[in-house]
Amino acid sequence: xxxxxxxxxxxxxxxxxxxxxxxxxxxxxxxxxxxxxxxxxxxxxxxxxxxxxxxxxxxxxxxxxxxxxxxxxxxxxxxxxxxxxxxxxxxxxxxxxxxxxxxxxxxxxxxxxxxxxxxxxxxxxxxxxxxxxxxxxxxxxxxxxxxxxxxxxxxxxxxxxxxxxxxxxxxxxxxxxxxxxxxxxxxxxxxxxxxxxxxxxxxxxxxxxxxxxxxxxxxxxxxxxxxxxxxxxxxxxxxxxxxxxxxxxxxxxxxxxxxxxxxxxxxxxxxxxxxxxxxxxxxxxxxxxxxxxxxxxxxxxxxxxxxxxxxxxxxxxxxxxxxxxxxxxxxxxxxxxxxxxxxxxxxxxxxxxxxxxxxxxxxxxxxxxxxxxxxxxxxxxxxxxxxxxxxxxxxxxxxxxxxxxxxxxxxxxxxxxxxxxxxxxxxxxxxxxxxxxxxxxxxxxxxxxxxxxxxxxxxxxxxxxxxxxxxxx
Numbered sequence: 001x002x003x004x005x006x007x008x009x010x011x012x013x014x015x016x017x018x019x020x021x022x023x024x025x026x027x028x029x030x031x032x033x034x035x036x037x038x039x040x041x042x043x044x045x046x047x048x049x050x051x052x053x054x055x056x057x058x059x060x061x062x063x064x065x066x067x068x069x070x071x072x073x074x075x076x077x078x079x080x081x082x083x084x085x086x087x088x089x090x091x092x093x094x095x096x097x098x099x100x101x102x103x104x105x106x107x108x109x110x111x112x113x114x115x116x117x118x119x120x121x122x123x124x125x126x127x128x129x130x131x132x133x134x135x136x137x138x139x140x141x142x143x144x145x146x147x148x149x150x151x152x153x154x155x156x157x158x159x160x161x162x163x164x165x166x167x168x169x170x171x172x173x174x175x176x177x178x179x180x181x182x183x184x185x186x187x188x189x190x191x192x193x194x195x196x197x198x199x200x201x202x203x204x205x206x207x208x209x210x211x212x213x214x215x216x217x218x219x220x221x222x223x224x225x226x227x228x229x230x231x232x233x234x235x236x237x238x239x240x241x242x243x244x245x246x247x248x249x250x251x252x253x254x255x256x257x258x259x260x261x262x263x264x265x266x267x268x269x270x271x272x273x274x275x276x277x278x279x280x281x282x283x284x285x286x287x288x289x290x291x292x293x294x295x296x297x298x299x300x301x302x303x304x305x306x307x308x309x310x311x312x313x314x315x316x317x318x319x320x321x322x323x324x325x326x327x328x329x330x331x332x333x334x335x336x337x338x339x340x341x342x343x344x345x346x347x348x349x350x351x352x353x354x355x356x357x358x359x360x361x362x363x364x365x366x367x368x369x370x371x372x373x374x375x376x377x378x379x380x381x382x383x384x385x386x387x388x389x390x391x392x393x394x395x396x397x398x399x400x401x402x403x404x405x406x407x408x409x410x411x412x413x414x415x416x417x418x419x420x421x422x423x424x425x426x427x428x429x430x431x432x433x434x435x436x437x438x439x440x441x442x443x444x445x446x447x448x449x450x451x452x453x454x455x456x457x458x459x460x461x462x463x464x465x466x467x468x469x470x471x472x473x
Contacts, residue, residue, distance in 0.1 A: 030177035032068055040096045044068045048177050050118075050170055052161050060158075065122035066174055067093045067114040069100060071107050078110035079184045079207045081453070082171065084117075086189030086213070086432070088164075088338040089330030091121025102437075105450055106186075113183075115174045117194070119162045119334030126153055126162065126333025133327050136291035137283060140365060141372035146336070150376055153333050160379035162337045168198040175205060184453055185209035188432050189405065190338075193217055199389040208394040208456035210449050213403060213432045214411040218386035221343035222369055223351055225405065226361040229293040232302065232404040232430075233360065239472075240306045246472040250306050256313035261360060264288055271317045283317060286364035291324045293361055296404040299428050300435040304473045340373035342381050391419025394456035396449065400429030422459060424448065428469035440468035 035045040048064045051057040071078065083099075085092045092114040099112045106112060116123035128149035131141065153159060171194070175183055184207050187195035192211040199206055215221075237253055240246040250256070263269065264285040273281050295301045295308070301323070308320045328335065347370060356363040395418065399411035408425055415421040426445065436442030444463035452459050 029179065030066060035067065040067050040093065042100050043096055044070065048174055050173050052158055054166060054169055062118050062124045064118065064170055064174065065093060065116040067096055069096070069107050069112040071110045072104060073109055075109035079182050080111040080113050080180050081106055081184045081186055082113045084185060084187040084191035084194050086191050087120070087330045087335055088190045089120055089328065089332060089335040091116045091330065093121050103446065113174065113178065115171065117167050118170055119337065120331045124157065125331045126157060126337060128332040131328065131332040135326060136294055136324060137281060137287045139287065140290055140368040143371055143375050146372045147375040149333060154377065159337050159377040162334055163379055164194055164197050164338060164342060165385060167194055168201055171198050172202050172205065182207040187211050189213040189215060196389050199393060203393060206393045208453060210396045210398065210452060212398040213406045214397050214399060214414060215406050216410055216414060217388060219343060220346050220351065221339045222365055223347050223355050225293065225365050226356040226359040228407050229296055229361055229404045230359040231407060232296050232402050235402060236302045236305055243472055246306055250310050253306055253309060257309050260309060260313045269317070274318055274321045281321060289361040290365055293404065294325055295323055296430065298430045298435040299402060299469045300438045302402060302430060303470050307473050336372060336376045340376045341378040344370055344373040345378055388414060388418065391421065393420060395421040396424060396452045396459065397421060398424045398426065398449070400431060401425055401427050402429060403431050405431050420457065424459060424461065438470040441466040
């Protein structure tokens, strides 16, 4: 969406009856009141108590944080839009500013609902502060800190009850508590897996869904990070050589890239910190690769990579350090809980060798995360979880040709095998619509997605011809 991505219901809102196999409606409606936090000013806030363990509702409860944005011009019976975030670990409520501002057209005639997934935001977050404050240039997921966070969280939560399947049940409870019959879904990255899980469990409750940065349910995160990032980096370097200005400025870019990797392979490079008074920064081969991978998330970030490579190859790492993010974007405890159980536990040594060889990231990320998962608490995942949803519900899958996490082949295979699925491939788009304000006519993509919701099963993609990515920097 263009920038970062959050009805006053009567206290006696009518609860929707549960269909067979669905959870019973909450015993009381979800009361909403004007949000007191500046983060959600102009929205309505409420909490919904749900059992931590759905099989034992008499036990410990979790308070789900729910933010509702009223329709600008309410249309009776309009399906609300439920926003499902990525990560896992990112809170949906963080998108409130978008829907209250530049994305208000999404709620022109219907409500937008932002329910923080259990374990994120203000929904009993599974936080690991020591991990979340680490720079990608530090060792990824140090085992002692992972184990310490697990021990701390186990004193307040049953980590086995924070799965994607249970999160989908929470989505259904929020829908029922708010009294909606059917919903539309907008989902990003990991959120597309949560959306698929919800579609499988409650297909009659979904009117339509837009899935951006599509990840299949049987995705073994983070196994494909290395090869997917290598694919995008190669495309970035090729695009630079096909761009007259970029090629003129950086005529030896691939040689410089190889020279930079060779230099880091021989040992760490110590450079001055970009922060005044801060200690020097040690740049090592593995963490450098992971940090660079994070810079490939957006098209705008990708278009800055040639300049970063060129400067670093000359010994100037300051532009690179200025762009490196400060740490993971969400609740790292939830990330480890879901990623380890639903993906990491299925990665074999052969997988590791096959999918990381010859990449700039190598096996660094996968090996580090597998070691972290060995120190974490996981849960059993039935084989049926990995099966994709059946067709029937109108789906629009939006795939960026330059997605460094979810390559377009995944979206293409899913749509080819799924009835009522439309595939929209956006040239030059990264992992999501995070930087469309830097594109020429970047508003086109939001217009396409909004048009799909208005007429599920159809899109008019004419505006794509005028949509241009930002230039190389």
